[in-house]
Amino acid sequence: MIKRCDHPGCGKAGIIRAPKNRHLTEFWMFCRTHAAEYNKNWNYYANMTPAEIEADWERQMFGDTINRAGSSPNPHQVKFINDFVLGRDTSGDQYPVSRPLPTGVVTALKTLNLPLTATLGEIGNRYRTLAKKYHPDIATDHHDATEFTKISDAYDVLRRHFSSKK
Numbered sequence: 001m002i003k004r005c006d007h008p009g010c011g012k013a014g015i016i017r018a019p020k021n022r023h024l025t026e027f028w029m030f031c032r033t034h035a036a037e038y039n040k041n042w043n044y045y046a047n048m049t050p051a052e053i054e055a056d057w058e059r060q061m062f063g064d065t066i067n068r069a070g071s072s073p074n075p076h077q078v079k080f081i082n083d084f085v086l087g088r089d090t091s092g093d094q095y096p097v098s099r100p101l102p103t104g105v106v107t108a109l110k111t112l113n114l115p116l117t118a119t120l121g122e123i124g125n126r127y128r129t130l131a132k133k134y135h136p137d138i139a140t141d142h143h144d145a146t147e148f149t150k151i152s153d154a155y156d157v158l159r160r161h162f163s164s165k166k
């Protein structure tokens with residue numbers, strides 16, 4: 001069912017989901033025009049860089065809300081809001097269709113120290129950098145070998161996840 005744009009008096013279809021507040025508990029549905037307008041006026045992150053915004057959402061995900069798992073945003077929401085706040089096009093996004101980022105994928109991204117929004121290209125680059133650093137042929141101590149296994153496993157998880165998406 002397609003909802004009307006929530007902007008008063010607008011008769012177009014509401015196709016873009018916009019957060020009513022930073023807690024992501026409620027959303028507006030806007031047409032493209034009004035979503036853009038709303039986005040421009042949504043100043044919560046006005047003085048933050050994209051990196052700071054992503055860090056803020058990461059903190060919410062993995063930091064102080066960890067004991068209130070029921071109320072913290074899921075990774076899909078985090079990606080959505082990052083995209084929205086940073087002005088990326090969210091119209092083609094699958095949110096909120098139930099394809100949440102599996103826990104294993106989130107863990108793998110954390111292992112590689114990547115944001116939840118990382119692309120396969122970024123993941124590959126990070127993997128190559130870390131693999132060079134910890135590769136058993138180069139690394140000498142045992143801890144590094146363990147680290148290499150962890151990184152490789154994480155990369156496998158992510159590669160599988162991304163290639164099954166299409």
Ligand SMILES: [Zn+2]
Binds near residue numbers: 005007011012034
């Ligand atoms: Zn509208």
